[in-house]
Amino acid sequence: MASIDPSLLSNPKEQKWVDETSKILNHLLETDIKIPSVSVFQVPETMATKKPETYEPQQIGLGLIHHFQPRPYNQMEQKKLDVMRKVLKDNDIKDYELTILNNVKKVVPIVRSCYDMFLEHDDEHLTWVFAIDGLFLLDLFHNYNQPRLPEVGLKERMIAQDVLMVENQIPFMVLKEIDEALHPTSVVLKENDQSLCSSSGGSSSTSNNFSPSIFRIFCTIHSPLKLCSESQVPSNVDHLLHYMYYSIVNNVTPLFYTAIPLSLTLPETDVSKILENMPKDEIVKAYEQTIFILKTFTQTKLIIPSASNLHAAGFKFHSLEEHEGIVHTHVEEKEVYLPVVTLNKDSDVIIRNLVAYESLTSNSNEYFPLAEFMVLMCALVVNVNDVKSLDNIIKGDLPADEVVKLFTGMSGSIPAMKTSEESYFQKTIDDINRVYNSRQRMKPYLFWKKLALWLLVALKAIGGFVESSWKIVAFILSLVSVLTLTAQAYCEVFGCGNTKR
DSSP states (O other): OOOOOOOOOOSHHHHHHHHHHHHHHHHHSSSSOOOOOOOOOOOHHHHHHSSGTTTTTTTOOOOHHTTTHHHHHHHHHHEEEEHHHHHHTTTTTTTTTTIIHHHHHHHHHHHTBBBBSOOOOOOHHHHHHHHHHHHHHHHHHHHHSSSOOOOOOHHHHHHHHHHSSGGGOHHHHHHHHHHHHGGGEEEEEEEOSTTTTTTTSSSSEEEOOOOOOGHHHHHHHSSBBBOOOOOOOOOOSSSHHHHHHHHHHHOOOOOOOOOOOOOOOOOOOOOOHHHTTGGGGGGHHHHHHHHHHHHHHHHHOOOOOOOHHHHTTTTTEEOOOOOOOGOOOOOEEEEEEEOEEEEEEEEEHHHHHHHHHHHHHHHTSSHHHHHHHHHHHHOOOOOOHHHTTTTTTTTOOOOOHHHHHHHHHHTTSOOOOOOOSHHHHHHHHHHHHHHTTTGGHHHHHHHHHHHHHHHHHHHHTGGTTTTTTTHHHHHHHHHHHHHHHHHHHHHHHHOOOOOOO
16 A cells, blocks of 8 residues: 655644554455455434434443443443453463464454444454453353353343444454364364354354354343244354344244334314314415325324224234244234233343344345334334233233333334335234224224315315315315314224324
């Protein structure tokens, strides 16, 4: 790489950046490696704005994005070093620089490519960060992988939600290299041509007894949904969050659907009041407001009635078997089958990061099984009565009101899923709505909705003649007032599948 004249750089920091960038590029050019796919992401601001604390570690900062964040760094750095000392001592490692650090350093150029951002730090800096954080994680998983399951309290759940965040992941290859240094006698040489960011690691040597199964017990305890069997998990995983995600979706790609949960509640604007004693020059404004009301009424689409509304209409909810995951969700007339969802204090953060990870790793034409399932659950659960109706589906220690907050808070945070085909989940929802809407008391409401659509078309057709035909417009607005008030009254008495959020 050609050098830059130092005189052209006005700031010493700029010269340092040039030196480090030159060193990094030369190292990458000298190292014969296959460029791996990105597996560690930064959460977009559009996703993190509504609840940033669910994507920013509060206790444990891991990797280059969060290791040096002030709050987790001040709280945990000494503890990390204590853990490092303990692990090195327990494994009788005399010279950690020749073992741990050397093993980690040789894969640093590959680890750089696992991030969706440029890591400006030099190799030495990265080596230390990954060695410290990798040893901390290995010790954490070791504490879970004991003959007797550990007690999991609030402290353990706070740590779990941090280490499962999208931005807080340590590539599995780093853990593998550290384990190899800790257990050199278990190393065997073999050919390996798999992805360098996966469990194969960055070297040609692997540990006999080290595999993604090290994550198994930890994920089983903290996952909000049942995991698939170990044989169904990919043999090569990028990191802990990747392992949990694919264990949940069961490596089965279902069809997808495009849907956004919306309330069916009509606007509270009383059109008749607008028309009372209204002068001619106010008709145009009333016309625009009425167009808005009709559009809202005709275009609003509920994903699915809430669980308590469905239960009142004769629907029953059944829990699936443990080996059946989210893609087995289905309905048979009024029998709805859902997987068990276990919710605890760490579940909100974990679910949000799993959904974010799915969004960040999926192409625009791929499926979003977890996001689709969560959209369905968010539509089903909008109040405490819904939680009671799903008492055989929703388990865990989270109180009913907190469960409601979890789902209602998440409903507006799930990324939009732009796909071109109807999914299996959408078909399931359509089947439920078909049965629910076939009830006698829904038929008048559906008729009113069609009538509202006709009035909307009619009003738009005379839109250019509002001022000259204001008496006709006023008459139509009166009809619309009667329509909306009647529809509101009917829904309040008999229910139209709407839910109050």
